[in-house]
Amino acid sequence: MLTTMVEGKVLHNSPQADLPYAELDRQFNKWLGAICGLRINGTSASFLRCELGVLPSRLVGERNAMYFLWHLTHESWFRRFLPHLQHLPPFARLTCLPLDYNLTLEDLHECATAQQWKKMVKDAVLARAQTWYSSCEATDRLHNSGFAYLGRQYMHHE
Numbered sequence: 001m002l003t004t005m006v007e008g009k010v011l012h013n014s015p016q017a018d019l020p021y022a023e024l025d026r027q028f029n030k031w032l033g034a035i036c037g038l039r040i041n042g043t044s045a046s047f048l049r050c051e052l053g054v055l056p057s058r059l060v061g062e063r064n065a066m067y068f069l070w071h072l073t074h075e076s077w078f079r080r081f082l083p084h085l086q087h088l089p090p091f092a093r094l095t096c097l098p099l100d101y102n103l104t105l106e107d108l109h110e111c112a113t114a115q116q117w118k119k120m121v122k123d124a125v126l127a128r129a130q131t132w133y134s135s136c137e138a139t140d141r142l143h144n145s146g147f148a149y150l151g152r153q154y155m156h157h158e
Contacts, residue, residue, distance in 0.1 A: 021058040028057065046133065055129050062097055063125045069094045070117040073108060101128060 032048050033040030040048075049056075055063075072094070073079055085091045095105060101124035111117040 019057070019061060021056070021061060024057040028054070050133050055125070056132055059125050059129055059132065062100070063121055065094055065097055066101070066103070066121045067114075067118060069097070070108060070111065070114055074114070101125065 029040050029045035029049075032045065032052075032054075036048065038048075048054075073082060082091070086095065098104065098108065098121075101121070103120060103124055107120060108117060111120065
């Protein structure tokens with residue numbers, strides 16, 4: 001529920017504005033601690049997020065921004081005017097964002113459907129999440145921990 005609410009409501013407008021991602025993550029960690037009945041510190045928050053498969057809010061916001069970029073370049077009525085807007089900071093920020101994920105604007109333009117682009121973006125974001133959590137100092141103290149998107153297998157009822 002928290003992932004749905006945070007990703008769907010709080011981070012919905014992240015393509016248009018820079019959000020305080022660190023503060024959002026701190027609040028989210030507090031909510032996780034309250035739900036689990038734990039006192040949350042850096043180690044326990046990282047462990048819970050890895051086990052539950054919760055992406056850092058920055059990655060979710062940047063993923064949303066890249067989805068929005070596909071919409072701008074393929075479906076918006078003013079897409080033919082976009083080259084004239086490249087000097088504007090918000091558009092420049094959006095077009096530079098895929099480079100941080102080893103994606104290019106050529107990849108964006110080659111994708112005929114939004115689903116193709118979303119799959120490429122999702123794979124790139126999940127790869128970045130793996131390195132994000134493995135580089136956290138808190139996860140160094142946790143043996144055999146790692147990020148599993150949508151949670152660990154033992155958390156699902158089959």
